[in-house]
Amino acid sequence: MAAALEASEVVFNKVGKMTVFKKRQTVILKDCSFKCERQKLTVLIGPSGCGKTTIINLIAGYERPDLGEVLIDGKKVPGPDWERLVVFQETALFPWLTCYENVMFGPLARQVMSEETAHNLALGLLRKVGLEGFHDKHPSQLSGGMQRRAELARALINQPKVMLMDEPFRGLDAMTRKLMQEYYLKLFEENNATHVFVTSEVDEAIFLADNLMVMTNRPSRVKKEIQVDLERPRDWSIATSKRYLEIKAEALELLHEEALEASKSSEKVDIDLSGFSQAS
Amino acid sequence: MTTAGYEGTQDSMFLKQLKKTFLDWSLFRKVMSFVLFLVAWSLIVIAVDYFQQIPTPKAVLMALFDIPFTAILLHIAKSFFRVLAGFFLGILIGFPMGVAIGYSRVLKCLIFPAFEMIRPIPPIAWIPMSVLFFVHIESQIVFLTFYGAFFPIVYNTMGGISEVDIRLPRAAMSFGLDRKRMLMKVILPAAMPQIFTGMRLAMGITWILVVAAEMMANKGGMGYYVWYNHTVMDYPHVVLGMGIIGLCGAICSIGINAVGNYFTRWRRIF
Numbered sequence: 001m002a003a004a005l006e007a008s009e010v011v012f013n014k015v016g017k018m019t020v021f022k023k024r025q026t027v028i029l030k031d032c033s034f035k036c037e038r039q040k041l042t043v044l045i046g047p048s049g050c051g052k053t054t055i056i057n058l059i060a061g062y063e064r065p066d067l068g069e070v071l072i073d074g075k076k077v078p079g080p081d082w083e084r085l086v087v088f089q090e091t092a093l094f095p096w097l098t099c100y101e102n103v104m105f106g107p108l109a110r111q112v113m114s115e116e117t118a119h120n121l122a123l124g125l126l127r128k129v130g131l132e133g134f135h136d137k138h139p140s141q142l143s144g145g146m147q148r149r150a151e152l153a154r155a156l157i158n159q160p161k162v163m164l165m166d167e168p169f170r171g172l173d174a175m176t177r178k179l180m181q182e183y184y185l186k187l188f189e190e191n192n193a194t195h196v197f198v199t200s201e202v203d204e205a206i207f208l209a210d211n212l213m214v215m216t217n218r219p220s221r222v223k224k225e226i227q228v229d230l231e232r233p234r235d236w237s238i239a240t241s242k243r244y245l246e247i248k249a250e251a252l253e254l255l256h257e258e259a260l261e262a263s264k265s266s267e268k269v270d271i272d273l274s275g276f277s278q279a280s
Numbered sequence: 281m282t283t284a285g286y287e288g289t290q291d292s293m294f295l296k297q298l299k300k301t302f303l304d305w306s307l308f309r310k311v312m313s314f315v316l317f318l319v320a321w322s323l324i325v326i327a328v329d330y331f332q333q334i335p336t337p338k339a340v341l342m343a344l345f346d347i348p349f350t351a352i353l354l355h356i357a358k359s360f361f362r363v364l365a366g367f368f369l370g371i372l373i374g375f376p377m378g379v380a381i382g383y384s385r386v387l388k389c390l391i392f393p394a395f396e397m398i399r400p401i402p403p404i405a406w407i408p409m410s411v412l413f414f415v416h417i418e419s420q421i422v423f424l425t426f427y428g429a430f431f432p433i434v435y436n437t438m439g440g441i442s443e444v445d446i447r448l449p450r451a452a453m454s455f456g457l458d459r460k461r462m463l464m465k466v467i468l469p470a471a472m473p474q475i476f477t478g479m480r481l482a483m484g485i486t487w488i489l490v491v492a493a494e495m496m497a498n499k500g501g502m503g504y505y506v507w508y509n510h511t512v513m514d515y516p517h518v519v520l521g522m523g524i525i526g527l528c529g530a531i532c533s534i535g536i537n538a539v540g541n542y543f544t545r546w547r548r549i550f
Contacts, residue, residue, distance in 0.1 A: 062450050080453040092447035096469045096546040106455040109465070138546050158455070 007194045008073050008083065008161040010036040010059055016067030016219075017054055028054050030219035032068070036162075037211065041188055041195040045205040045251065046215025046223075047258050052198040053089075056166045059196060060086050072162070082110055084162040085155040089170055091147040093139040099150050100126065100135040106158040118157070125153040129183065145176040152187065163188075165197040169204065181207055182235060189233050202255065206247050207234065214254045217262045224254055335516040340523070343516035356528060358501040359494065362418075363486045363532065366425025370482055374430045375475070378437025382471075383463060388438075395434070403428045403485070404492055421493040421501075428489040429482035436478025440471030473547060476540035483536050487529040502528065 017029040028051040036042040044052050057063040058070050061080040070077050072084070085106075093102050100122060107118035126132060129149035131142075139147055148168055155163060168184075169177045181204060188195055188208075199205050205212055212226040228247055230238050238244050318337045325336050335343075381388045381395075406427060410420040444467055452466045468475075494503025506521035541548070 060450070060454060062453070080450065082454055082456055085454050086451065088447045088451070092445070092451050094448060094451075094466065094469070096472075096544075105452075109452070109455040109457050109461070138549055140546070141549055 006161050007039045007192055009038045010042075010162060010194060010196065011071040011074075012055070012058075012068070013071060014068035015058065015065045015070060017051070017058065017063070017065055027219040029065075030221060032221040034213055034222045034225065036194055036196050038194055039192045040210040041197060041208055042211045042213060043197045043199060043205040043209035044213045044215055045199055045202065045255070046220065047217055047255070047262060048200050050215050050218055051220040052200075052215065053166055056086060056164045056196065056198055059162065060084050060164055082106060082158045083160055084164060085158060085160040086164040086166055087148070087151050087155055087168045089167045091139060091144075091151060093147060093151055093154065095139050098136050098138055099131060099142065102139070102150060103154045103157055106154065110158070121157050122153070125157050126150075128187070129153050143176075144172050145180055148172070148180055149183065152184065156187065156191065159191075159193075161193055163193050163195045165195065167198055167200070169199075177204075178236060184208070185234060202248060202251050203239065206230075206244060206251065207236065207239065212247070212251060214251060214258075217258050223258065226250060333515065335519050339516040340519045343514075343520045347517065347520070352505070352524070355500055355502050355505045356524065358499075359490050359503065359525075359528065362421050362425055362490045362493075362501065363483075363528075365422045366427075366486050366490070367429045367479075367483060369422070369426040370429025370433050370486075371479065373426075374433035374482075375437055378434040378475075378478075379441065379463070379468075381434070382438035382441030383467065392438075395431075399431050399435075403489055407493065407496065417497050417499050421490065421497055421499070424489045424493045425486040428485040432481035432485060433475075433478045436481070437471070437475050440474030440478075441467055443474070444470040473544045476536070476544060479540065480533060480536055483532050484529065487525070487532065491525060 012032050012034050015029050015032045016027070017032075018025055018027045020026075032055070034042075044055060046052055054063065058065055059072075059077065061077045061084065064077075077084075093099075094105065097105065103122045103126060104118055107113055107121070108115070113121075126135060129152055131146060131150055131153070134142060134146065134150075139150070142150060151168070165184075169180050172180060185208060197205075197208055206228055209228040212228050214223045214226065215221070216223045226247060230241070230243060230247075322336050322338070325331050325334050377391070381391055403424060406424060407420075410423045414420045414423055448466055448470055449462055452462055457465060490501065491503035491506070494501035495507040498504065502521055502525045506518050506525070509515070509517040509521060
């Protein structure tokens with residue numbers, strides 16, 4: 001991409017978040033602290049339903065923390081903004097717009113660049129993600145993998161400082177998923193935004209990550225941070241390297257502990273509300 | 281790959297196409313459906329003493345030739361005017377209202393409970409009250425058709441808006457859309473399929489109501505035509521009138537479907 005990209009730093013400082021649904025309180029995050037470094041790819045991995053999507057929503061500004069603070073470059077998240085864009089689970093393309101119109105949506109809505117600049121950027125990006133012949137297709141006419149790539153393009157054209165990936169490759173078949181991971185990694189290695197990637201797949205997590213955050217069950221926090229010091233650029237051949245297998249063993253061990261914990265305490269989940277007395 | 285070994289297949293493909301065009305059994309059966317219906321109708325009327333008074337298909341067909349042509353066109357025009365006036369008034373008032381209720385929680389709390397109280401009252405029960413509201417009979421009928429169209433449009437517009445996948449407005453919010461542009465560019469397009477479902481329903485209901493109202497009002501229209509022929513015991517014309525009403529309703533629903541399909545055409549491409 002043409003313009004030099006800026007990246008932001010994301011810091012969670014003792015964040016607490018709970019929901020109240022039908023008078024039943026659920027603590028999703030408690031004392032959740034971690035840091036996503038500038039221009040790095042941070043992967044959050046944890047048991048399903050542990051609040052990973054909530055973390056994405058907090059960074060994007062769709063939700064606000066009940067306790068603690070979410071800081072972007074030292075400032076509290078003001079609200080949704082093009083600087084922090086989400087690639088959602090499954091597809092959230094606008095189904096009534098064509099592929100090209102979807103990619104153009106952000107630039108046209110923000111009106112920060114001329115239509116011509118946006119048009120050229122869009123063409124470049126669509127070529128880059130391999131959707132060159134599909135400009136006039138609607139999302140329903142694209143395969144799952146193509147939809148994900150179109151959505152990547154729709155976010156990337158805005159040159160966000162933080163890219164938030166909320167289990168973006170879930171639901172794709174195994175082959176497409178691997179291809180998408182390589183695609184995505186290539187895009188990441190080329191542009192230097194900060195990326196936060198949420199997944200529940202260990203292999204995907206290690207393959208992509210600079211930093212791997214293993215999350216606990218609800219109420220969720222970072223159980224352990226693992227530095228994935230595999231060299232870039234990567235492809236799937238690293239999956240057999242010794243270091244990769246070490247990291248994988250460690251991550252699996254941690255996740256296994258969490259799974260055991262969850263099955264042991266399944267009846268008393270959601271009860272501990274200490275620390276939330278001053279909220280709400 | 282060569283075509284060797286596929287010659288036979290090609291031949292049978294041609295035959296298949298031929299069969300499909302000229303020996304279309306499913307089309308034949310569909311036509312038979314009408315024929316069987318008319319035969320069954322005739323047989324029942326002729327064979328069962330109890331149904332003697334009911335006109336046969338033939339009698340209805342004969343009635344078609346002795347209707348006063350301009351008079352029936354006038355009746356049809358009157359009914360159409362009342363239906364369309366009510367329908368478009370319903371859109372004019374119901375659509376913005378549905379958008380307001382669906383898009384603003386405050387307005388929903390203010391308006392929706394009262395709506396819920398009024399909605400279960402069948403529109404026909406409003407006929408006596410409509411006399412109080414409007415002096416002119418024409419306005420009373422249009423009020424009724426409007427009333428019938430109003431609720432399906434309001435409710436489906438509201439429902440369509442509140443059921444939009446939350447990720448779509450969220451994505452748009454990140455792109456910096458304010459509430460007004462969000463409505464125009466994301467919420468309404470996404471809700472369009474259900475908005476048109478409401479309009480289709482509304483169209484059907486206005487036809488029901490226009491017939492009921494015209495039967496009571498003595499001011500012309502197809503409902504009046506059917507009722508008048510009933511009072512003079514001319515039943516072939518009653519059935520003919522019913523048929524014309526059905527046809528008019530079908531034309532209207534084809535029209536609204538065409539408009540709806542145009543505005544939601546992205547749903548039908550795969």
